[in-house]
Amino acid sequence: MNKLNAIDQETIKVLNQKKIIQLLYRNKQMTKQDISKELKISIPTVISNVKELIEQGFLDEAGVGESSGGRKPTIVRFLPDSRYSFGVCITKDQVRIILTNLNLEIIADKSLDMPEELDNFNSLVLQIKKEIDHIIDINSIPIDKILGIGFSLPGTVDEKKLLLENAPNLKLKNISFENFQHNFQFPLFTENEANASAYAESFINFNGIISSLVFISITEGIGTGIIIGDNLYKGYNKxxxxxxxMTIVKDGKQCNCGKRGCWELYASKKALVNEYRKKFDDCDKKLNDFLELSKSNLLAKDILDNYLGYLAEGIKNIILMLDPRDVIIGGELSNYKTLIEADLKKKVFQENSFYNQEECKISFSDLEENASILGAALLPMEKLFYLNEKII
Ligand SMILES: [Zn+2]
Incomplete structure (x- = not known):
């Protein structure tokens, strides 16, 4: 056998194993015969690959199924606790750390307050490491079953270089996670917060339902993650x-990024809260207090209406640029879906000669505050399910 053939054989074997893992991940358990039928690969190939996956701990045999004549078929089962992953979500206010199994079930969940001044990122990483070691310890997780730690970060990220390039809201630039790798016994992964959320939304529907989507994460700022043809689209410079x-008001408010009139200055959660606080001259109330007030108070209602106008303008621009099947809104605002959904859709689709609601679906994330951290925990799992990385 020549060298190229040997590589091809190996690639086919790895690909078949990933297909079997994906199939059983979705279906929990199946007979070897059904796996063979579904994936259109021969029974002997299924048997040899399943044997290897059992040896690696991902599957086990769980009895026998009904026979359609002849020997009863063996049932193979996916084992979600065969590997674990950590997700770490860093925001302006806090660091949240979760441990999940392969089913993305959260086994441990811990939040730390962000220090007032983040002048030493290294000490924050050491604090995260201490918490992770503690979680491993109290849950008795074998180190060799941990796939890695995925970080969700609020800024531009080069995931190949493990580099947080620019996070204006944290006032951080060029933080290399490669420098922190030696602190941990398993690999680190990094991704932008909205990209991680988009990845989680698309993966959780990874049978192909959502293969074209834009996730809009409305927090202190606004981040967006783009999925095109099942891949995370990051662009040439990431x-x-x-x-x-993007500029929504020419010569508008001054932004941290150096530009004026950026969309997030008008349509982020922070923008909405600031507007409420200014107009009501009340700096203590939180977003949920004001949103509750919007149900009955005319001034509060007016502020929300104006805010939704800015949010809708940005969404219209995004739809025109990318033509996504789904636009999913995440962040605290998604908890107020019933209050804002109808008005927002009206503002996006009324007087819109390019799109209607059937052609582009706007919805609110069911993953709520977990979207980005589950996306982070998914990063180390990616290689289990896919042959190629899902980033373009
Ligand atoms: Zn800006």
Whole structure:
């Protein structure tokens, strides 16, 4: 056998194993015969690959199924606790750390307050490491079953270089996670917060339902993650989807990024809260207090209406640029879906000669505050399910 053939054989074997893992991940358990039928690969190939996957701990045999004549078929089962992954989500206010199994079930969940001044990122990483070691310890997780740690970060990220390039809201630039790798016994992964959320939304529907989507994460700023044809689209310089900084008001408010009139200054959660606080001259109330007030108070209602106008303008621009099947809104605002959904859709689709609601679906994330951290925990799992990385 020549060298190229040997590589091809190996690639086919790895690909078949990933297909079997994906199939059983979705279906929990199946007979070897059904796996063979579904994936259109021969029974002997299924048997040899399943044997290897059992040896690696991902599957086990769980009895026998009904026979359609002849020997009863063996049932193979996916084992979600065969591997684990950590997700770490860093925001302006806090660091949240979760441990999940392969089913993305959260086994441990811990939040730390962000220090007032983040002058030493290294000490924050050491604090995260301490928490992770503690979680491993109290849950008795074998180190060799941990796939890695995925970080969700609020800024532009080069995931190949493990580099947080620019996070204006944290006032951080060029933080290399490669420098922190030696602190941990398993690999680190990094991704932008909105990209991680988009990845989680698309993966959780990874049978192909959502293969074209834009996730709009409305927090202190606005981040957007783009999924095109099942892949995360990051662009040539890894900065695609910085829609929070597209100009929505010419010569408008001054932004941290250096530009004026950026979308996030008008349509982020922070923008909405600031507007409420200014107009009501009340700096203590939180977003949920004001949103509750919007149900009955005319001034509060007016502020929300104006805000939704800015949010809708940005969404209209994004739809025109990318033509996504789904636009999914995440962040605290998604908890107020019933209050804002109808008005927002009206503002996006009324007087819109290009799109209607059947052609582009706007919805709110069911993953709620977990979207980005589950996306982060998914990063180390990617290689289990896919042959190629899902980033373009
Ligand atoms: Zn900006």
């Amino acid at each position: 900065r695609a989807g910085e829609f929070g900084h």
